[in-house]
Amino acid sequence: DGGITQSPKYLFRKEGQNVTLSCEQNLNHDAMYWYRQDPGQGLRLIYYSQIVNDFQKGDIAEGYSVSREKKESFPLTVTSAQKNPTAFYLCASSIRGQGFSNQPQHFGDGTRLSIL
Amino acid sequence: QKEVEQDPGPLSVPEGAIVSLNCTYSNSAFQYFMWYRQYSRKGPELLMYTYSSGNKEDGRFTAQVDKSSKYISLFIRDSQPSDSATYLCAMRVDNAGNMLTFGGGTRLMVKP
Numbered sequence: 303d304g305g306i307t308q309s310p311k312y313l314f315r316k317e318g319q320n321v322t323l324s325c326e327q328n329l330n331h332d333a334m335y336w337y338r339q340d341p342g343q344g345l346r347l348i349y350y351s352q353i354v355n356d357f358q359k360g361d362i363a364e365g366y367s368v369s370r371e372k373k374e375s376f377p378l379t380v381t382s383a384q385k386n387p388t389a390f391y392l393c394a395s396s397i398r399g400q401g402f403s404n405q406p407q408h409f410g411d412g413t414r415l416s417i418l
Numbered sequence: 419q420k421e422v423e424q425d426p427g428p429l430s431v432p433e434g435a436i437v438s439l440n441c442t443y444s445n446s447a448f449q450y451f452m453w454y455r456q457y458s459r460k461g462p463e464l465l466m467y468t469y470s471s472g473n474k475e476d477g478r479f480t481a482q483v484d485k486s487s488k489y490i491s492l493f494i495r496d497s498q499p500s501d502s503a504t505y506l507c508a509m510r511v512d513n514a515g516n517m518l519t520f521g522g523g524t525r526l527m528v529k530p
Contacts, residue, residue: 342522344422344506344523345508345520406452407464411461
């Protein structure tokens with residue numbers, strides 16, 4: 303089945319530690335996105351990538367880093383510089399196009415990150 | 419003020435009721451509107467995708483957009499306990515970036 307796989311489902315971070323969240327898609331989508339979701343808040347965009355080897359900062363990129371070396375993969379690293387990393391992290395992907403053909407984003411099932 | 423406002427709820431209704439979920443927004447450039455359903459500890463799932471003003475129906479779900487009032491709605495007919503979830507509205511402008519702006523979500527509980 304085509305879809306977006308995020309791993310792990312749960313992750314714990316120690317003080318001063320970097321952790322990496324995995325996101326893999328087999329939908330052949332060009333664009334991929336990382337969001338952060340906090341209780342009672344909407345999704346906030348961390349980083350996005352429209353094409354391999356290119357990515358852009360979203361609204362809350364500080365303390366995070368990404369890479370896009372393969373079309374299928376868009377890992378997110380939560381660095382020690384992110385002082386409040388506890389949240390639900392969602393990865394999404396979409397087809398690139400114009401107008402209505404710019405299809406909506408489809409999401410993985412998320413990774414819940416907590417501080418030890 | 420947030421760009422997209424959504425009542426967080428929770429909204430509690432009996433099984434079989436008609437549910438109305440709403441979002442208001444401030445950016446008149448938004449052209450594409452989406453509703454996502456999110457179950458607990460899961461990712462959002464796309465329910466409806468519409469362009470500009472008007473209605474769109476899909477089974478028990480109807481999405482309505484009123485651009486003049488900057489107001490969108492999702493109606494659920496014959497609501498079921500399995501509809502209990504958080505509903506997120508999302509919208510974007512008409513460009514190639516496909517960047518979405520989300521509401522905070524409304525939590526719906528349908529009681530048997």
